[in-house]
Amino acid sequence: xxxxxxxxxxxxxxxxxxxxxxxxxxxxxxxxxxxxxxxxxxxxxxxxxxxxxxxxxxxxxxxxxxxxxxxxxxxxxxxxxxxxxxxxxxxxxxxxxxxxxxxxxxxxxxxxxxxxxxxxxxxxxxxxxxxxxxxxxxxxxxxxxxxxxxxxxxxxxxxxxxxxxxx
Amino acid sequence: xxxxxxxxxxxxxxxxxxxxxxxxxxxxxxxxxxxxxxxxxxxxxxxxxxxxxxxxxxxxxxxxxxxxxxxxxxxxxxxxxxxxxxxxxxxxxxxxxxxxxxxxxxxxxxxxxxxxxxxxxxxxxxxxxxxxxxxxxxxxxxxxxxxxxxxxxxxxxxxxxxxxxxxxxxxxxxxxxxxxxxxxxxxxxxxxxxxxxxxxxxxxxxxxxxx
Numbered sequence: 001x002x003x004x005x006x007x008x009x010x011x012x013x014x015x016x017x018x019x020x021x022x023x024x025x026x027x028x029x030x031x032x033x034x035x036x037x038x039x040x041x042x043x044x045x046x047x048x049x050x051x052x053x054x055x056x057x058x059x060x061x062x063x064x065x066x067x068x069x070x071x072x073x074x075x076x077x078x079x080x081x082x083x084x085x086x087x088x089x090x091x092x093x094x095x096x097x098x099x100x101x102x103x104x105x106x107x108x109x110x111x112x113x114x115x116x117x118x119x120x121x122x123x124x125x126x127x128x129x130x131x132x133x134x135x136x137x138x139x140x141x142x143x144x145x146x147x148x149x150x151x152x153x154x155x156x157x158x159x160x161x162x163x164x165x166x167x
Numbered sequence: 168x169x170x171x172x173x174x175x176x177x178x179x180x181x182x183x184x185x186x187x188x189x190x191x192x193x194x195x196x197x198x199x200x201x202x203x204x205x206x207x208x209x210x211x212x213x214x215x216x217x218x219x220x221x222x223x224x225x226x227x228x229x230x231x232x233x234x235x236x237x238x239x240x241x242x243x244x245x246x247x248x249x250x251x252x253x254x255x256x257x258x259x260x261x262x263x264x265x266x267x268x269x270x271x272x273x274x275x276x277x278x279x280x281x282x283x284x285x286x287x288x289x290x291x292x293x294x295x296x297x298x299x300x301x302x303x304x305x306x307x308x309x310x311x312x313x314x315x316x317x318x319x320x321x322x323x324x325x326x327x328x329x330x331x332x333x334x335x336x337x338x339x340x341x342x343x344x345x346x347x348x349x350x351x352x353x354x355x356x357x358x359x360x361x362x363x364x365x366x367x368x369x370x371x372x373x374x375x376x377x378x
Contacts, residue, residue, distance in 0.1 A: 032319030032320060054326070059330050
């Protein structure tokens with residue numbers, strides 16, 4: 001997608017998050033109902049990308065759950081790490097993508113609405129920390145692969161049917 | 168509730184047989200539909216984490232045509248019939264007589280409905296065999312077709328499981344045409360992903376210890 005000399009692409013899997021610094025870029029593939037949330041500090045050029053699956057850690061039915069799976073705990077951990085690296089919340093901005101509903105599903109199972117619920121949850125949590133969402137590409141019924149460049153602060157979004165866009 | 172530590176080889180064997188019976192019935196249905204002999208691979212039953220799960224159907228970004236349905240009842244779960252792009256196009260051609268490309272405008276309503284209906288028939292055949300074999304009531308939802316990245320599609324089947332743990336047990340069966348001229352060995356792939364609550368019921372009904 002982006003062409004940056006010498007930079008590597010850091011890959012983030014499902015239910016995971018990572019930090020990126022130039023010249024590297026950071027990427028996650030195949031977002032469906034999951035959300036890819038990028039938090040970045042413009043001056044320090046540090047960014048984090050979290051690939052969250054579920055809105056809320058209270059949904060966990062077991063104790064030792066992977067914190068990166070849930071929007072609330074994942075973002076808490078991401079912020080802690082970014083703060084440790086000297087990024088204060090007031091300077092952080094966010095770009096988010098994902099939260100689709102891949103299948104239309106008639107029986108009204110609340111779990112199938114997980115995409116929109118993920119989007120709402122991530123935005124609520126970010127606003128709680130007073131982090132502004134600068135751009136988003138959420139909802140719909142398409143899968144997305146996203147890649148963030150911490151220098152240009154651009155989020156490249158690739159889809160199967162609607163090509164590529166940059167937010 | 169499922170705990171990965173509890174799974175023993177016998178449980179995997181039982182699930183493999185479950186997949187074999189379901190997919191066997193589905194392959195018969197497909198063979199009648201296409202008037203062609205269909206081969207089945209022995210199902211593989213694996214305990215995998217979400218990262219592996221996302222790349223199951225050939226890679227996270229691989230374009231596939233997937234029919235998805237939820238199973239409700241005593242042994243709930245998610246079920247997918249995954250067709251790789253070429254397979255979906257070939258099947259749409261044999262069902263409708265039209266050549267289509269599933270990711271552009273030539274993929275019309277007729278082709279979509281043919282693929283969805285085929286998914287419906289095959290998944291129905293799979294589940295009814297399973298239900299007979301286990302004497303567990305299983306109610307499939309109306310199936311829904313999506314053409315998109317495999318990773319994005321499969322994550323839709325992980326929502327229930329992800330609330331309980333970080334692993335899924337997947338019963339994965341490949342079907343293929345036994346046609347010497349066919350260059351694509353596989354015509355489709357079934358994934359059955361029982362919800363964590365379902366295992367106890369499945370094993371209990373087949374007389375396998377689970378505690």
